[in-house]
Amino acid sequence: MSHRPAWAPDDIDLERPAPARMYDYYLGGSHNFAADRELAEKALGAWPELPQIARGLRAFLRRCVTFLVEQGVDQFLDLGSGIPTAGNVHEIVSALNPRARIAYVDSDPVAVAHSKLLLKDTPNARIVHADMRDAGAVLTDPALDGFLDLSRPTAVLMCAVLHFVPDSDDPAGVVAAYREATAPGSYLAVSHGTRDYLPEQIRNLQEVYSRSSAPMTFRSHAEIMDLMQGYELVPPGLVDFILWRAETPNPLPDPLGGDVTRYSGYAAVGRRDE
Numbered sequence: 001m002s003h004r005p006a007w008a009p010d011d012i013d014l015e016r017p018a019p020a021r022m023y024d025y026y027l028g029g030s031h032n033f034a035a036d037r038e039l040a041e042k043a044l045g046a047w048p049e050l051p052q053i054a055r056g057l058r059a060f061l062r063r064c065v066t067f068l069v070e071q072g073v074d075q076f077l078d079l080g081s082g083i084p085t086a087g088n089v090h091e092i093v094s095a096l097n098p099r100a101r102i103a104y105v106d107s108d109p110v111a112v113a114h115s116k117l118l119l120k121d122t123p124n125a126r127i128v129h130a131d132m133r134d135a136g137a138v139l140t141d142p143a144l145d146g147f148l149d150l151s152r153p154t155a156v157l158m159c160a161v162l163h164f165v166p167d168s169d170d171p172a173g174v175v176a177a178y179r180e181a182t183a184p185g186s187y188l189a190v191s192h193g194t195r196d197y198l199p200e201q202i203r204n205l206q207e208v209y210s211r212s213s214a215p216m217t218f219r220s221h222a223e224i225m226d227l228m229q230g231y232e233l234v235p236p237g238l239v240d241f242i243l244w245r246a247e248t249p250n251p252l253p254d255p256l257g258g259d260v261t262r263y264s265g266y267a268a269v270g271r272r273d274e
């Protein structure tokens, strides 16, 4: 039986490992439980570079959000936002445009509780506790009413979250629902794990995650391209995420020496033209 820390919401199952808290563990955070750490250690056995991957994904998030602010976007819907850590979207965005608004969405109660705490004195950012697969529920949540104006361009972020949506839950349909709800000139940013390089090792990692609350589906380059239909990808298109606009000063060095196979993930930003 796990010890329940004072900050743990009452309604969570401490014995069921959750990807949000495993990711927090890889990033060196403290908002995880024994069951999360145990499964995270097994995942590290299958893929020892997960901490470097998590940091690389955060660095991509920083680069893509900076790019989007530079395009004039001032509204962000961050789906699967995670447990707050260094370099959260509202911090990056607000430093560049203090009037911009950021709505976070996560299904993990710990991510939501910590985001609420962090955002309590931050009027330009808020968190919604919802399942991003249900776009209708997310977009009609009362917390977003009058907060985001979807008749104006909005950036939808799906960073390191679509690989938690299995094919049986129609990930293309999920993406399309957000695309249709947002105005022309809106953007979609995606980072996504791939099985293109090391399929055997990915199978082992998928096996580990099948014991968590959200199993993972790693996809090919072509499959991820398909998910982004209806968006015009900005250069350089869908590429290894450490290479996406890597010329922008990157706050973190590349600890894996540019070996894209060890990161095994792609990223892209697309613009909705019509």
Ligand SMILES: C[S@@+](CC[C@H](N)C(=O)[O-])C[C@H]1O[C@@H](n2cnc3c(N)ncnc32)[C@H](O)[C@@H]1O
Pocket: 019, 020, 023, 057, 058, 061, 079, 080, 081, 082, 083, 105, 106, 107, 108, 111, 130, 131, 132, 133, 158, 159, 160, 161, 164, 214
């Ligand atoms: C790997 S973390 C990514 C965090 C952040 N987006 C980033 O790029 O660093 C994935 C997050 O997605 C959340 N998540 C997974 N499936 C979800 C769903 N169906 N709805 C909402 N959040 C989800 C998890 O709880 C977790 O916090």
